[in-house]
Amino acid sequence: MSGLLGRLRAPRKSPTTTSNPTFDQNGHMGMAATPGVNAGIHTQGDYFQQSAQPPPQPQQDRPLYLCQPFVKAALVKGSFKTIVAPPKYVDVNEWVAINIFDFYNNLNHFYGAIVEFCGPHQCQTMSAASGLDFTWPDQNKRQVSLPASTYIDYVMSWVQRLLEDESVFPTKSGRDFQPSFPSTAKHIYKQLFRIFAHIYHAHFNEILHLSLEAHFNSLFAHYIAFGREYDLLDAQDTRELRTRGGGVMWLTDRWAEMGILEGGEK
Numbered sequence: 213m214s215g216l217l218g219r220l221r222a223p224r225k226s227p228t229t230t231s232n233p234t235f236d237q238n239g240h241m242g243m244a245a246t247p248g249v250n251a252g253i254h255t256q257g258d259y260f261q262q263s264a265q266p267p268p269q270p271q272q273d274r275p276l277y278l279c280q281p282f283v284k285a286a287l288v289k290g291s292f293k294t295i296v297a298p299p300k301y302v303d304v305n306e307w308v309a310i311n312i313f314d315f316y317n318n319l320n321h322f323y324g325a326i327v328e329f330c331g332p333h334q335c336q337t338m339s340a341a342s343g344l345d346f347t348w349p350d351q352n353k354r355q356v357s358l359p360a361s362t363y364i365d366y367v368m369s370w371v372q373r374l375l376e377d378e379s380v381f382p383t384k385s386g387r388d389f390q391p392s393f394p395s396t397a398k399h400i401y402k403q404l405f406r407i408f409a410h411i412y413h414a415h416f417n418e419i420l421h422l423s424l425e426a427h428f429n430s431l432f433a434h435y436i437a438f439g440r441e442y443d444l445l446d447a448q449d450t451r452e453l454r455t456r457g458g459g460v461m462w463l464t465d466r467w468a469e470m471g472i473l474e475g476g477e478k
């Protein structure tokens with residue numbers, strides 16, 4: 213893969229010191245201390261064109277992201293199926309790596325746009341739906357509840373380190389992906405999915421105020437379409453979201469009905 217590292221933008225470091233997850237053989241996470249990561253907003257590119265949506269109008273108890281017109285706000289018209297297909301002659305691992313790199317950077321920019329609303333007092337847990345908080349395994353593998361900002365900082369720092377690790381995301385010619393790459397990619401995908409779920413659940417108002425809903429929906433629809441195509445989504449997370457509140461999985465179901473996404477269990 214050429215140029216992946218060259219495209220890495222230096223993230224803005226957060227003032228806090230955080231820990232990064234590491235995975236043992238069973239895929240359980242531990243922590244190792246490294247600086248945290250956050251980023252400001254990017255104003256160019258496919259997901260960042262200006263949109264012209266009316267101001268938010270709350271309807272009943274339904275989350276705003278499931279309400280019209282926001283549920284159908286997107287920059288890409290039609291199905292996402294075609295844009296997730298690998299270009300000819302590109303290795304699947306490389307295609308997955310490039311896309312994870314882009315998803316990570318775009319998601320980091322969106323989080324940077326709303327991070328001031330995601331402090332430890334506003335978001336005391338990594339909430340993703342009514343009654344559903346994601347927990348984090350501590351060094352003794354006990355599941356602990358963390359403020360969302362801490363949780364997200366851990367994830368972003370950990371992914372950043374992996375992206376910069378030549379043995380995981382090789383950029384030099386002659387270096388191959390390790391056999392463990394698909395598993396690593398799935399772990400990354402699972403954690404970035406949780407950040408999407410938290411932003412939709414806790415910060416969609418801020419996304420609307422910044423007129424970013426079309427861009428954010430497009431990024432998430434692309435993320436889900438890509439994850440389904442390459443089996444990267446975590447079945448347990450998506451099942452739990454469906455059974456304990458629905459959350460963003462209801463959004464993906466609506467998109468399937470509209471033909472934006474293929475239908476899928478995950």
Ligand SMILES: [Zn+2]
Nearest residue numbers: 330335360414
């Ligand atoms: Zn938050």
